[in-house]
Amino acid sequence: MTTLTTEHARAWADRFVAVGKDRDSELTELDRKAGDGDYGTNLRSALRRVAANLEAGPADSPHAVFLAISEAFLNTGGTSGPLFGMWFREFAKAAKDKPVTATVLGEAATNAVAVVQRLGKAEVGHKTMVDAMAPAAEALTAAAARGADVAGALAEAAKAAHIGAASTEKLLAKRGRASYVGEHARGVIDPGALTVAYFFDAASH
Structure with a gap:
């Protein structure tokens, strides 16, 4: 797949909503151990909005799909909701009025991190x-530079995101709610990082 089609983008979003629901208890428990315990509630609320936005449509382009996700998170409370909303907005911006190649996705992800x-x-x-x-x-950018197609590049991104999320288990938090509980959060994977990994997983399953 050389470009991300609307159908794939919509399936990606639908799978992300589904996996978020499936993993809700896990993510809530991680936040209970390392934060204030509201992450799962806020994520659940955001994903409900994602589903509603996609149904309201028209989700007739990858741009529209990413925009629907972005707006759902931007209208969700907590610390992570608006940050995820801004992250997804960069994917929407990159996908506007042009074919969404692996290179475009890499640029979007890079801008989104910034x-x-x-x-x-x-x-x-x-x-x-x-x-x-x-x-x-x-990983997305490197895979695109090697000539990987969209599916291959997204699979590489998912792998890298999982490694990155796993690395948070041993860290002492410097930002976010977990930074308030100090050593109590060590040994706990950051639920936001894990959500990123699940998002990229949803692209390739």
Whole structure:
């Protein structure tokens, strides 16, 4: 697949909604251990809005699909909702009025990380969603440079995001809610980073 079709983008979004629901208890428990326990509730609310936005449509292009996801998260409370909303918005912007190739997705992911880092003041190693977002963007860009198609590049991004999310388990949080509980959050995977990995998983399953 050389370009992301509307059908694939919509299936990707639908699978992300489904996996978010399936993993809700897991993500809530991780946040209960390392944060204030509201992550699962906020994610559930965002995903309900994603589904509603997609149904309201028209989700007739990858741009429209990503925009529907972005607006759903931007209208969700908590710390992570708006950050995810801004992250997804960069994918929507990149997909507007042009074919969505692996290169375009890599550029979108790179720009999206920069936006989240600027707003959240987080770096790789701070035990946040950035620990999955940044390596995923790098993997997407590298795969595109090697000539990988969309599916191959997204699979590489998913793999990198999972490695990045797993790395947060041993970290001491420097940003986000987990930073308030100090050592109590060590040994817990950041739920935001894991959500990023699940998002990229949803692209390739």
